Amino acid sequence: MMRRAPDRGSMSMEMALVTPLFVVFLMLLAGAGRLVDAQSQVDGAARDAVRSASIARSPEGAVRLAQQAADANLNGRDWCAGGPVVVTDTSQWGPGGRVSVTISCDVDLGDLAFIGLPATKTLRGRALAPIDTFSYRGGDTGEDAQ
Template identity: 45%
Template sequence: MRAVTSRPRPRGVRPATGAERGSLSAETVLLAPVFLLFLLFLVGAGRVVEAQGEVNGAARDAARAASVERTLSDAEAAADEAARAALSGECEPEVDLDGSSWQEGGRVRAEVTCSLDLEFLGFGVAKEVRGDSVVPLEQFRRVE
């Protein structure tokens, strides 16, 4: 059998005294909740960034869908349908379509607003996410 020998202690490191024993456990108990809160914050921030991208995409889809319609009322219905399809259950989008330039060669602007629920992370907060997009109307297309 071989005797178990301890490694030589590096220079300048003193042995732990009785008062310092178990300090690593105490530090872990104190720092673990802070670390978990930090991780929850990162997950929440990531969810907000992801939702912002989804809402921007829904606004783009809504503006494109509106731009191919001939009447403003059909454009509003198409924009609402496109935004709901793009977000598909993520939230209940509110679509605001600006048709003040609804004419040949004009433009249509769609703004989509969505309330993001962060309750599942324990924050108890809802964040409003907003995206908008502007699409030109064709120059030689007749609109009513």
């Protein structure tokens, strides 16, 4: 008669060792996916905000329209702790000039901190656009293009 090899239970031992590594790998993928999605949304908000700022009729209006566009884009995003921080640079305002918008957002990763990810990660999106020469009126008229 043939004897069985002494490897009984080796499959259970392999599963006990590999399963936690597999779960950690899946959690890292989830964290990376969340960061990629959040970065995409921050970049899109910056793009929309700079477009809104570029059609404003004054530097003050550009700042206001950029903030409104960023808030509208990122409204209800609970991953953006404290809301977006919008910085609008109108130092080159005028015909042929340009405007830039930088949006910063702190992404909450607290639920994934146990696998080594930081509790929060600051993401930044920046966009640059030329001033729309057809809506530029020079100076502050008190009204903004909508």
